[in-house]
Amino acid sequence: MRQIAIYGKGGIGKSTVASNLSMAFRERGLEVMQVGCDPKRDSTRTLTGGRMIPTVLETLRDQLRLGRDQSAISLEDIVFAGEGGVRCVESGGPEPGVGCAGRGVLTALQILKDLKAFDTYGTDVVIYDILGDVVCGGFAQPIREGFAREIYLLCSGAFMSLYAANNIAKGVRRLSRRGETGLAGVIGNSGGQEEFERDLLSQFAQAIGTSLIDVIPFSPVIRACEVKGRTVLQHSPNSPEADAFRHLAEMLLANQSRVIPTPVEEVEDLERLYRSRLDLYAAAGESP
Ligand code: SF4
Numbered sequence: 001m002r003q004i005a006i007y008g009k010g011g012i013g014k015s016t017v018a019s020n021l022s023m024a025f026r027e028r029g030l031e032v033m034q035v036g037c038d039p040k041r042d043s044t045r046t047l048t049g050g051r052m053i054p055t056v057l058e059t060l061r062d063q064l065r066l067g068r069d070q071s072a073i074s075l076e077d078i079v080f081a082g083e084g085g086v087r088c089v090e091s092g093g094p095e096p097g098v099g100c101a102g103r104g105v106l107t108a109l110q111i112l113k114d115l116k117a118f119d120t121y122g123t124d125v126v127i128y129d130i131l132g133d134v135v136c137g138g139f140a141q142p143i144r145e146g147f148a149r150e151i152y153l154l155c156s157g158a159f160m161s162l163y164a165a166n167n168i169a170k171g172v173r174r175l176s177r178r179g180e181t182g183l184a185g186v187i188g189n190s191g192g193q194e195e196f197e198r199d200l201l202s203q204f205a206q207a208i209g210t211s212l213i214d215v216i217p218f219s220p221v222i223r224a225c226e227v228k229g230r231t232v233l234q235h236s237p238n239s240p241e242a243d244a245f246r247h248l249a250e251m252l253l254a255n256q257s258r259v260i261p262t263p264v265e266e267v268e269d270l271e272r273l274y275r276s277r278l279d280l281y282a283a284a285g286e287s288p
Helices: 014-027 056-065 101-114 137-144 159-175 194-207 220-228 240-254 267-283
Strands: 002-008 032-037 087-090 125-131 150-155 182-189 212-216
Touching (some): 002 014, 014 220, 014 240, 101 137, 125 137, 150 159, 159 182, 159 194, 159 267, 182 194, 194 267, 212 240
Parallel strands (some): 150 182, 182 212
């Protein structure tokens, strides 16, 4: 079973990439489960026709309120059939202002494990969609506890997305287990300056000891599908955008690399790397 984690800064497009990847894996006949690991609970929204599914943690809270415990939860309460047969789970988060969101995510993953969710559904690929803004022990738990094995950093051409990705790489470095769990690559989600972003993200990936796997092009079609609560593969299956996600899925399946990353230590060095690529494009008369 492949256990793929997509980490990245909030708003970078993790859910869109994860959902379309899930659909692309399904097209290949694989059994897929997508697990949203973000209190925002909207990872699987485009797989469920825009509907927000009940989360694992709120289901647990409901049972506790009734004086029961975790054993009262069944898989049918927390795993929902999405489009194309993708199985959808949302971890949810603690009540606002109470508890640790990362620990909540881990509780949810542990419940899935205890209920043997992956085996029960004959899962070939699990995609974890994990918030990467908060660089803390909490959101590193899926890696620490051996759920997320192949870690991908989703980035755009914005400096802060690299900053977040570099911080995640620092966490991955601490938790990598050679050959088992590690950084698998960088994925680009273009903001519209694809040539610049491809170059920037290749350089960044190289700097942290991995490679750029693929870049999803910027497209109004993708944005429109998000608004409609659909994946691109359902809504526009014959579009070049759908093919871009299929290509990414193919690249991920073929990629066996898992490295202990070598993150950029100082923010000034990261800024220098960024500026050097900007300058190159300015000199070439381009304006990223
Ligand atoms: S460990 Fe992370 S997720 Fe948990 S409370 Fe602290 S910042 Fe929030």
